[in-house]
Amino acid sequence: MGVKMKETIERLKRCLGDTSLKIAIIPHISADGDAAGACSALWQVCDRLGVQARLLTCDYFPDYLKWLPRVPDAISFQNRPRECKEWLREARLLCMLDHNTFAREGDLEFFTRNFRGEVLMIDHHPDPEEVTYRFSDTRVSSTCELLYTLITRIWGKQMIDAGIANALYAGISTDTGGLSHNSSRPRTYRVVADLLALGLEKEYVHDQLYQRNSLSRLRLEGHCLLNKMTIEEPYPLAIIPVALQELEAFNFKDGDLEGVVNLPLTIEKVLVSVQITERKERVKLSFRSKGEIPVNLWAKRFFGGGGHRNAAGGQLTVPLEECVRRVRESAAWFFSEHVDARHLHF
Ligand code: 5GP
Ligand code: MN
Numbered sequence: 001m002g003v004k005m006k007e008t009i010e011r012l013k014r015c016l017g018d019t020s021l022k023i024a025i026i027p028h029i030s031a032d033g034d035a036a037g038a039c040s041a042l043w044q045v046c047d048r049l050g051v052q053a054r055l056l057t058c059d060y061f062p063d064y065l066k067w068l069p070r071v072p073d074a075i076s077f078q079n080r081p082r083e084c085k086e087w088l089r090e091a092r093l094l095c096m097l098d099h100n101t102f103a104r105e106g107d108l109e110f111f112t113r114n115f116r117g118e119v120l121m122i123d124h125h126p127d128p129e130e131v132t133y134r135f136s137d138t139r140v141s142s143t144c145e146l147l148y149t150l151i152t153r154i155w156g157k158q159m160i161d162a163g164i165a166n167a168l169y170a171g172i173s174t175d176t177g178g179l180s181h182n183s184s185r186p187r188t189y190r191v192v193a194d195l196l197a198l199g200l201e202k203e204y205v206h207d208q209l210y211q212r213n214s215l216s217r218l219r220l221e222g223h224c225l226l227n228k229m230t231i232e233e234p235y236p237l238a239i240i241p242v243a244l245q246e247l248e249a250f251n252f253k254d255g256d257l258e259g260v261v262n263l264p265l266t267i268e269k270v271l272v273s274v275q276i277t278e279r280k281e282r283v284k285l286s287f288r289s290k291g292e293i294p295v296n297l298w299a300k301r302f303f304g305g306g307g308h309r310n311a312a313g314g315q316l317t318v319p320l321e322e323c324v325r326r327v328r329e330s331a332a333w334f335f336s337e338h339v340d341a342r343h344l345h346f
Contacts, residue, residue, distance in 0.1 A: 012133050015093060018051075022053075024088055026108065027098060027099070028098055028105065034142045036171075038098055048161075055073060058077050059076065064255045077106070096131070100123050120135075123135070124146060124308075125308065140185075141172055142174075144172050148160070160198045220246075221263075235335050238264030239273075274287050278320040282315045284313065285316070287312040291310075299312035300312075301333075302314075
């Protein structure tokens with residue numbers, strides 16, 4: 001641990017030791033298991049410390065993450081904007097979890113950028129913005145793994161109880177596809193082993209995360225694979241465009257398409273998968289790849305987004321068909337610039 005890191009931890013410990021402190025915890029837009037798990041764990045830590053926290057979201061947490069302690073208590077800017085703004089005025093510490101820039105806070109961005117107190121970022125995406133306390137490491141599996149390290153460095157393992165362990169494990173599990181990718185460092189397993197020793201209810205967490213499909217969600221997944229997925233020969237690329245009307249036909253709820261973009265990668269020859277989903281105000285793109293292929297560069301260059309090498313996202317405010325056309329057109333650029341020629345065929 002560098003001197004700067006040690007000093008940052010000391011300062012943060014002092015800051016969180018003040019029980020008159022009010023803090024705001026914020027996940028990224030379209031929160032996933034890692035963002036929600038980290039927010040849940042941090043708020044539970046605040047509860048144990050007697051520090052007043054609020055969880056503020058620019059949209060809504062999906063139903064499949066509502067079992068996480070404190071997540072149902074989140075305040076959404078969409079239906080309670082006044083309370084969000086008020087808390088951001090009163091709070092002295094803003095904690096941004098699982099994102100590297102205020103730009104991923106949707107409609108809250110304007111208010112968080114103008115936040116007057118100190119800002120803590122805990123994250124694992126490349127190129128993080130400058131903030132007061134920054135804990136950012138792209139090598140970790142997840143924000144939750146990093147948060148575990150931070151919590152235990154500051155307060156020791158005794159701070160972690162079953163509720164916190166469950167939330168941290170939810171983030172580690174969802175961000176690694178159940179410990180399949182981004183999880184080849186021994187440290188990740190040491191953290192999981194510690195969490196088990198500290199009360200993690202692993203089977204319960206698995207049931208909550210992976211065994212609560214609705215029939216319509218499973219049917220939507222089938223529809224995507226059977227009727228929507230195309231292989232973009234000659235490239236080893238699968239795309240899945242889905243229109244708003246189709247989502248509505250399958251009674252879509254936030255989170256229902258979670259993980260679908262990974263499925264084409266289970267085909268041996270498919271190296272890149274892109275999900276293109278029409279939402280009310282924008283078209284959302286999700287990129288996934290195998291091995292060294294940096295889909296974040298594709299998302300950044302053409303789709304106003306970014307992310308990790310193997311999992312990235314972006315969005316456009318153009319019609320779905322136009323968005324699909326741009327993916328097809330820019331595929332030629334991406335595969336010739338960033339993919340080894342050996343892989344340039346399906
Ligand atoms: P997902 O496909 O699950 O929405 O996103 C995968 C990853 O891509 C996220 O973990 C996040 O790092 C990144 N990501 C998704 N959307 C955006 C975006 O609009 N901008 C940036 N910079 N990153 C994104
Ligand atoms: Mn994450």
